[in-house]
Amino acid sequence: MRPIGVHTSIAGGVHLSLERAYRLKCSAVQFFSHSPRTWSVRTIKDEEVERFQQLRRLYGFEHIFIHSSYLINLCSPDEEICRRSIEMMLFELKIADLLGVEYVVVHPGRSAGQSSIEAMEKIRNSLRIIYDRWKGRAGILLENTAGQKGDVSSTFPRIAEIATGFSDGLIKGICFDTAHAYQAGYDITTREGLTALQSEFKRYMPGYQVRLIHLNDSRAPFHSGLDRHEHIGKGTIGKDGFRVFLSCPFFRDIPLILETPKKTEDDDKRNLSVVKKLLGEID
Secondary structure: OOOEEEEOOOOOOOOHHHHHHHHOOOOEEEEEOOOOOOOOOOOOOHHHHHHHHHHHHHHOOOEEEEEOOOOOOOOOOOHHHHHHHHHHHHHHHHHHHHHOOOEEEEOOOEOOOOOHHHHHHHHHHHHHHHHHHOOOOOEEEEEOOOOOOOEOOOOHHHHHHHHOOOOOOOEEEEEEEHHHHHHHOOOOOOHHHHHHHHHHHHHHOOOOOEEEEEOOEEOOOOOOOOOOEEOOOOOOOHHHHHHHHHOOHHHOOOOEEEOOOOOOHHHHHHHHHHHHHHHHHHO
16 A cells, blocks of 8 residues: 555654654654754764664665745845755755655745746755755755745746756655645646646656655635645545546555544544545555
């Protein structure tokens, strides 16, 4: 069966993200390496790393992803924020290497009042700095965004502008978020829409692959530009839309991570159950 999991907490230690994913019967997992809403970070202790590796082997996790900090904005017009974003991205990659995680997911940035030309120039300059300084094995997955004001990565042509020239080690592919795509105007609920999306991806991003899918329903309407996640089947994409999407050969077999609303673990259980049922119907 296709690898599927959720974003889990690292409360009490990064290794506990794997424990929580295992209890939910996940075969893939994503987590933050630290609090995503603060610039403060902590060094992960050697015993945490060792326990993480032990649990990874014990539970057989092959598909593990780190989601980078929400504060990162590689095209910020504020020089200090841009500098801190670069340092934070390097920290995320370092932690990924330490844990043996191959991919770090990142929202590239927001223009914050700049022109699109200025923002794209700045983000590529930030990536060049990271590229020159990073010598490890882990790499970046660029995530498509919802098309909110200032977004620089809501379409494949724009993502291609960001990614071009960094495919030999730093940028290793794309994380495709279903809610963001739908909110940005990609109709993933019809075969025609998926055919058009696939053609655009192949045209603008040859040499890159979708390595991860964030499977989220949308609380916002189609092409709204509003980033609002919803439980699977309860939003504007809906179960019928996900049946179409999940049966698309272009996206088949790619690991799925759910980032649906969560107040208790029961929410994750319910969403995972819905997706597994949908996959069973398709297969």
